[in-house]
Ligand SMILES: [Zn+2]
């Protein structure tokens with residue numbers, strides 16, 4: 001039995017493999033984008049944070065389809081074939097003959113290579129000019145072609161000539177100046193930019209490199225007292241190489257000049273032209289992005305809440321806690337208010353601003369504990385939200401105090417075909433439940449559960465006529481905030497309440 005199963009599995013796998021090899025690359029890559037492979041996985045720097053950041057910069061431009069390998073030693077000519085450019089965020093042992101030959105042939109054939117910070121220094125110390133190095137302490141035989149691609153190598157100190165070992169002084173803030181502002185990578189950028197980074201000096205430089213930017217390396221910061229080349233390009237065979245000595249860590253990589261020069265450098269090394277703008281944003285928003293006010297305060301919550309609103313180019317969220325959030329007329333500044341606060345009472349002037357906002361037809365989304373807001377303000381719970389979590393027994397409603405329970409594993413069913421439910425199937429979530437809430441007649445229920453610790457209705461659209469108001473009971477903690485299903489639900493509710501289609 002086992003033998004038969006194994007045998008048929010083998011047959012299936014080899015068929016699968018054969019089929020996979022016939023599928024064109026376009027099914028695996030986003031059409032029209034520059035294909036980038038980041039080489040990472042070892043570094044004397046924190047590659048676990050820098051590599052995702054480099055990827056984020058490239059992703060944010062919308063121009064690149066980015067992949068990462070943490071085991072570059074496994075590269076072959078075939079695995080590299082679909083890519084346009086390699087980004088080296090690597091400093092570590094050599095990759096072996098097959099991977100190194102593949103990378104060398106890749107660049108030489110006319111593709112791109114971008115080298116970041118310490119990636120100019122892996123694979124043992126060697127000299128780009130071909131001079132023999134001594135006492136490097138590195139037993140590995142150097143990979144000469146890497147230095148040739150980078151256009152530079154690191155060196156030991158030469159005391160007779162007074163040349164220091166390649167390195168850097170104290171990390172400090174300094175200005176990087178473009179030396180060739182007409183080069184496609186620099187064109188249109190400000191003449192200089194400020195960063196806080198290490199400032200490398202004493203490279204052995206190939207005479208073939210084209211220096212794009214330098215910085216003055218002050219002696220009182222432990223530097224060389226000279227202008228040091230930091231960003232350059234190089235030619236290797238038909239390939240283009242972009243090298244930046246900047247980028248010690250994410251802090252340094254957040255400098256606007258780093259973001260611009262890196263993204264444009266990667267584009268240039270892939271395509272030899274640059275179409276990316278100056279001042280690239282790593283959190284780009286569309287021109288007509290919805291302006292959303294997230295009101296917090298009065299109840300503790302996990303920081304994971306803010307993640308709910310990330311990676312939404314068409315939604316720009318401003319967080320402002322109550323009561324300060326209502327210090328001004330909100331109609332001019334926001335399209336939607338999302339409530340994630342808990343406030344027993346609010347002065348009349350602030351009540352009026354909230355009411356003006358609702359009566360102007362703007363969107364309102366009430367999340368989780370915000371259903372307990374304004375217990376004594378009937379307009380809020382009876383008219384606007386169409387529901388109330390009762391913080392005490394309410395004989396006038398013939399109702400007892402509502403109850404809650406943490407860490408409940410809930411099964412959730414969508415109800416009806418409301419646009420807010422677009423893309424949302426039945427779901428499972430660990431969250432806090434509420435039971436015994438008052439709910440207005442005429443609410444349109446969006447989600448239900450049968451859990452005994454919860455009211456049946458988990459989300460609804462209020463019957464309030466002057467604006468679109470949505471209540472979502474879910475969303476106590478991380479388990480909800482990080483759940484893509486929950487993020488989609490909140491996003492759909494925001495878009496719909498503003499009048500846009502989810
Ligand atoms: Zn460093």
Ligand SMILES: [Zn+2]
Nearest residue numbers: 368369432476
């Ligand atoms: Zn809660």
